[in-house]
Amino acid sequence: MPRLDDLTRPPGRPARLLYGGDWNPEQWPEETWAEDLRLMRRAGVTTVTLGVFSWARLEPEPGAREFGWLDRLMDLTRAHGIDVVLATPTASPPPWLGRRHPETLPRDEDGRTEWWGSRQHFAHSSEAYRAHAAAITEDLAARYAGHPALVMWHINNEYCTYDWGDEAARTFRGWLRDRYGTLDALNTTWGTDFWSQRYASWDEILPPRRAHYLRNPSHVLDFRRYTSDLLLECYRAERDIVRKHTPHLPVTTNFMPFWSGQDGWAWAAEEDVVSVDVYPDPADPRAGAHENAFVADLTRAEAGGRPWMVMEQAAGAVNWRTVNRPKPEGLNRLWTLQAVARGADAVHFFQWRPSRQGAEKFHSGMIGHSGARGRGYRETVRIGADLARLGPRVAGSRVPGPGIALLHDWHSWWAGRHEGALSGHLDQGDLVRTWHRALWEAGLPVTLAHPHHDLAAHPLVVLPHLYLLDDTAVANLERYVAGGGRLVCGFFTGVADPHDRIRPGGMDARLRALLGIDRIDEWWPLDPDGPDARADCGTFRGTLWSEELVPAPGAEILASYRGGPLDGRPAVLRHGRTRYLSTLPEPRALRTLLAEAAHEAGIHPVVTGLPDGVEAVRRGDLLFLLHHGRDPVTVRVPGRHRDLLTGATVDDTVTLDRFGAAVLEEHP
Numbered sequence: 001m002p003r004l005d006d007l008t009r010p011p012g013r014p015a016r017l018l019y020g021g022d023w024n025p026e027q028w029p030e031e032t033w034a035e036d037l038r039l040m041r042r043a044g045v046t047t048v049t050l051g052v053f054s055w056a057r058l059e060p061e062p063g064a065r066e067f068g069w070l071d072r073l074m075d076l077t078r079a080h081g082i083d084v085v086l087a088t089p090t091a092s093p094p095p096w097l098g099r100r101h102p103e104t105l106p107r108d109e110d111g112r113t114e115w116w117g118s119r120q121h122f123a124h125s126s127e128a129y130r131a132h133a134a135a136i137t138e139d140l141a142a143r144y145a146g147h148p149a150l151v152m153w154h155i156n157n158e159y160c161t162y163d164w165g166d167e168a169a170r171t172f173r174g175w176l177r178d179r180y181g182t183l184d185a186l187n188t189t190w191g192t193d194f195w196s197q198r199y200a201s202w203d204e205i206l207p208p209r210r211a212h213y214l215r216n217p218s219h220v221l222d223f224r225r226y227t228s229d230l231l232l233e234c235y236r237a238e239r240d241i242v243r244k245h246t247p248h249l250p251v252t253t254n255f256m257p258f259w260s261g262q263d264g265w266a267w268a269a270e271e272d273v274v275s276v277d278v279y280p281d282p283a284d285p286r287a288g289a290h291e292n293a294f295v296a297d298l299t300r301a302e303a304g305g306r307p308w309m310v311m312e313q314a315a316g317a318v319n320w321r322t323v324n325r326p327k328p329e330g331l332n333r334l335w336t337l338q339a340v341a342r343g344a345d346a347v348h349f350f351q352w353r354p355s356r357q358g359a360e361k362f363h364s365g366m367i368g369h370s371g372a373r374g375r376g377y378r379e380t381v382r383i384g385a386d387l388a389r390l391g392p393r394v395a396g397s398r399v400p401g402p403g404i405a406l407l408h409d410w411h412s413w414w415a416g417r418h419e420g421a422l423s424g425h426l427d428q429g430d431l432v433r434t435w436h437r438a439l440w441e442a443g444l445p446v447t448l449a450h451p452h453h454d455l456a457a458h459p460l461v462v463l464p465h466l467y468l469l470d471d472t473a474v475a476n477l478e479r480y481v482a483g484g485g486r487l488v489c490g491f492f493t494g495v496a497d498p499h500d501r502i503r504p505g506g507m508d509a510r511l512r513a514l515l516g517i518d519r520i521d522e523w524w525p526l527d528p529d530g531p532d533a534r535a536d537c538g539t540f541r542g543t544l545w546s547e548e549l550v551p552a553p554g555a556e557i558l559a560s561y562r563g564g565p566l567d568g569r570p571a572v573l574r575h576g577r578t579r580y581l582s583t584l585p586e587p588r589a590l591r592t593l594l595a596e597a598a599h600e601a602g603i604h605p606v607v608t609g610l611p612d613g614v615e616a617v618r619r620g621d622l623l624f625l626l627h628h629g630r631d632p633v634t635v636r637v638p639g640r641h642r643d644l645l646t647g648a649t650v651d652d653t654v655t656l657d658r659f660g661a662a663v664l665e666e667h668p
Contacts, residue, residue, distance in 0.1 A: 002250035004273045004307050007047075007083075007151055008345045008395040015395035016046060017387045018346035020082070021366055022312070023048040025073060026057050027355045033073065036353065037080040039372055044384025047083045049311075049348060050074075051140075052157050053119060055089035059136055061096060067143055078149035085348075086150055088140060088238050090133040091157035092119040097132055104129040107165035109210045118359070123163045124230045125171035130237060137238045145245035153242045154311070155253040158277060159231045160261055164207040168230075173202050175226045189499045190218040217418035218500045224414040228263045236270060254311035255302075257295040258429060260417070263410040265450045268302035275299075277312035277350070280335065282327040285659075286613065289628040292335050293615070294436045296342035298408075301448040305398055307345035310336075315349050315376055316364030324362065329375060330659035333383050334626060337661045340390065341617040341624035343399045347387065389644055390663060397620030403445030404603060405458040408432050409466055409473075415500045416467035423525035425544060428465050431490065434584070435464040438591040443605030443616060444598050455480045459601035462594060464490040470498045474510050481514060486601045487578045488594065489515055491545050492523060516555030516575025522548040524566060526583075535583055536562040537571040542583030546571070549582055609636060614656065623664045627656035640667035 009015045020040070025033045040048070050073060051058070060066060077084050098105050098116045104126045106114045114121050122129045144150050180186040183199055192198040197216055199205055208220045239251045250272035255264060257278045268274045278295045280288030299308045313335070316326040327335075336347050354365040368376035413428040432448075439446045439462070451473035455461050461480060466473070474494065481487055494511040496502055505512065506520050524546040526532055535542035537559045551557060551570050558579070559572040572593070573580040585593060598604070606623075607616035613629030622644070625635055634655050641650040641664040654662050 002248060002272050004250065004309060004345050005396050006248075006250065008307070008391070014392050016391035017340065017395055018047045018309070018348070019384055019387045020045045020047040020085075020352075021049065021349035022052055022351040023050060023353075024053075024351060024355065025050075026054055026069060027357075028353070030069075030072075033076055036367075037076060037082065039367060039377070040082060040352070041080055043366070043377070043381045044388050045082060045352075045366075047085055047151065047346070047348070048077060048352065049085040049087055049154055050077075051089055052087040052154070053089060053092045054087075055092060055136060056094035058089060058140070059094060062100070062132075065139055070144075074144060074147050074149050078147070082149070083151040084147075084149040085152040085154050086140070086144060087154040088133070088137045088156060088242070090122070090137065090155075090234075090238065091159075093122050093129065093132070097129070101126070101128040101132075103165075103167055104132075105165075106161055106163035107168075108162075109164050109208075111164070111209065113165075120158070120161050122161060123165055123167045124161055124227075124234050125163065125167045127167075130234065133234070134237060134241060137241045141242045141245040150246070150249065152249055152273065153239075153246070153251040154275075155235055155238045155242070155251060158254055158256050159235060160256060160259060161231065162227055162261070164209050169206050171230060172207055172223065172226050173205055175229065176205065176222065177202065179222070190216055190222075191501070192216070214419045217415070217420065220418055221411075221415050221500050224261070225263075225411065227261060228266070228410070231262065232267060232270065235267070239270070252309065252311070255299070257291070258298060258433075260410070260413055260429060264298070264302055265410070273309050273346075274303040275309035275311035275346075278310060278339075279312075279314055279318055281321065281325070282317075282331055283323070283325040285328070285331060286628055288331075289335070289338065289615070289626075290437050290440055291433075292338050293342060293440050294433055296339055296344065297406075297436065297446055298448045300343040300399060303343070305343075305401060305447075307343055307396060307398075309346035309348070310339050310344050311348050312350035313339075313347070314364050315366050315380065316368065317362065318364070319360055319362040326364065328659070329379070330657075332379050333386065334628070334659045334661055336383050337386065337624065337663070338615070338617075338626050340387070340394060341399075341619055341626065341663075343619065345395050386645055393622065393644060393665070394619060397622075399447075399617070399619050400445070401447065402457040402459075403447060404439060404598060404601075405449040405453070405455055405461045406432065406436055406439070406446055407451050407461060407463045407466060408448050409451055409468070411498070412466045412468040415496060416465075418500070422523055423545070425528055426465075426492070426525065428467065431464040431584070434587075435462060435490070435590070435594070438587065438594050439598075440615075441587075442591050442595045442598070443607065443610060444595065444603060445606060445618075452476060455485060456483055458485065459603055460486045460488070460598055462488045462597075463493060466493050468496045468498060468500065469494040469508060469511070474508050478510060478514055481577055485577065486597060487514075488597050489578065489580050490584070491547055491580075491582045513552070514575070515578050515580040516552045516573050517580065518550040518552040520547050520549045524548060532564070534586075535564065535566070535571070537583065537585070538562055540585045540589030542571055542585055544584040545582070547582035549573075607635075607637070611635060621665065625654065625656060625662045625664065627658070627660045630658045632657050632660075635662075637664060641665060642667050
């Protein structure tokens with residue numbers, strides 16, 4: 001299988017990190033193309049992505065092909081020594097497709113059509129859409145398969161389309177037939193005797209469209225699964241076409257960061273290179289730094305620990321927040337180095353040059369509207385120089401493991417988001433981020449994992465919240481703890497089976513035995529906007545949730561609720577090598593609790609005694625120091641090192657300026 005290593009460590013050539021971004025030269029006069037490429041070379045750009053939204057230019061009317069402009073671009077990039085990641089243009093069909101084939105247009109939950117005039121306006125289940133997408137992909141792959149500039153394929157863009165239309169209804173029924181076989185099996189699994197929802201014919205089943213009141217959560221859960229699967233079918237179809245023509249080249253599609261609509265574990269298994277788009281908010285650099293680290297750790301885990309790719313990040317401001325702040329000087333470089341520290345071997349931006357027209361004319365580029373003299377381009381040049389220095393030492397290396405495994409599963413996330421939940425404030429995605437941030441702030445090495453993964457190598461597993469756990473996952477946790485592993489488990493976990501049926505007793509009995517819980521009499525969600533927003537747990541306060549649980553014999557109560565209806569009930573339990581949190585401790589307390597569990601498991605921070613705001617990450621034999629604060633700090637690093645970014649020798653201490661970074665190797 002082709003991998004990113006094939007591009008970053010080519011035989012007979014120095015190792016490198018890929019650096020570049022989306023280039024949309026068709027939006028500019030042709031006389032600007034050579035100048036763009038000259039500026040790219042000056043900035044150290046190695047690769048550009050072409051053709052992401054160019055379907056209407058390539059196929060201006062049905063069956064027509066206008067490849068001349070793309071031929072010239074491919075030849076120009078080759079002449080300037082820049083490689084091409086070529087995209088299939090299928091994320092944004094041309095207007096003629098929707099006009100001639102209205103069934104290719106998706107519909108929302110109310111049955112309203114999403115028309116052309118924006119992007120992502122395709123019905124993933126439409127046979128007409130798939131046929132036209134396959135045809136343009138086939139011709140694109142056949143034409144450029146032998147072009148020396150082509151090094152990677154980028155399929156579609158940010159698959160994120162939902163569809164509740166008639167085409168979706170047809171294929172949803174087929175998906176359900178394959179899954180359940182018979183209507184009786186579906187009715188039993190969905191519990192359709194509730195509210196007289198029993199289906200007598202497959203034709204009666206629709207996508208979960210707008211309803212008078214709460215919809216069947218099992219129906220909604222399966223529709224989310226179906227949507228992820230149907231979009232994946234679209235990806236596979238185009239991937240297989242380009243693979244047929246270029247089996248030696250890697251293929252990817254770009255994930256949106258931690259988007260709930262795709263099963264990231266399943267999708268990543270279908271990619272040669274796992275790539276992601278990440279857009280932290282520069283208005284809060286510390287929170288943005290954590291978001292960047294979190295997305296990196298997730299993407300690296302999806303890639304199986306191998307190097308991965310940032311397909312998109314912003315050089316400055318975006319255009320879709322209520323207030324779009326630019327990145328202060330140095331922050332773009334810092335977050336780029338942070339991605340590399342956590343395993344990225346390719347860093348691309350959206351976009352090279354911002355367009356002068358259209359919906360994204362205020363979205364920043366590597367060269368901004370101020371041109372080559374502007375701060376944005378100067379920083380682009382500096383980042384390119386940094387990556388060129390690091391490439392020979394970093395490319396292909398890995399972030400050491402195994403560290404702490406943080407468990408996440410998209411199916412559990414989908415199931416927990418149903419309309420009839422106990423708390424509208426409880427969201428698995430938020431909890432995963434919250435627990436990851438506590439580990440990140442403690443400086444502890446962490447990766448994400450699926451509850452089916454082999455966990456044996458991890459001294460500590462943390463599970464913030466998995467409402468839905470199947471039998472395989474529960475057995476895996478039992479096996480892990482029996483083998484000597486340590487587990488910290490969060491509340492409201494193991495409540496439902498894979499079909500969103502409540503487990504007898506309100507929590508899987510095997511999980512209760514593992515965690516030292518006799519029973520949970522009641523779940524007590526806390527209202528963050530109400531008078532009971534915080535629960536007194538003695539040494540800390542709990543938030544979001546609490547539980548009226550009874551410990552099993554032999555379980556040790558580490559913290560209890562004080563006052564209120566749960567007075568004296570356990571807030572934190574320890575049972576052998578497991579801990580159970582029936583509430584969400586406030587940030588400092590959560591960080592302390594997880595750090596204690598890590599210490600007991602023999603896991604320690606990468607570097608101890610760091611100043612506030614400094615992050616330390618090891619990649620291979622290198623130590624990355626990343627300063628997310630605004631005031632200069634001095635970091636103690638005993639021994640003699642060389643900073644690869646500056647070439648300077650570092651004896652015992654290194655000073656980091658605002659948003660500063662150092663990449664240290666031990667001095668020979």
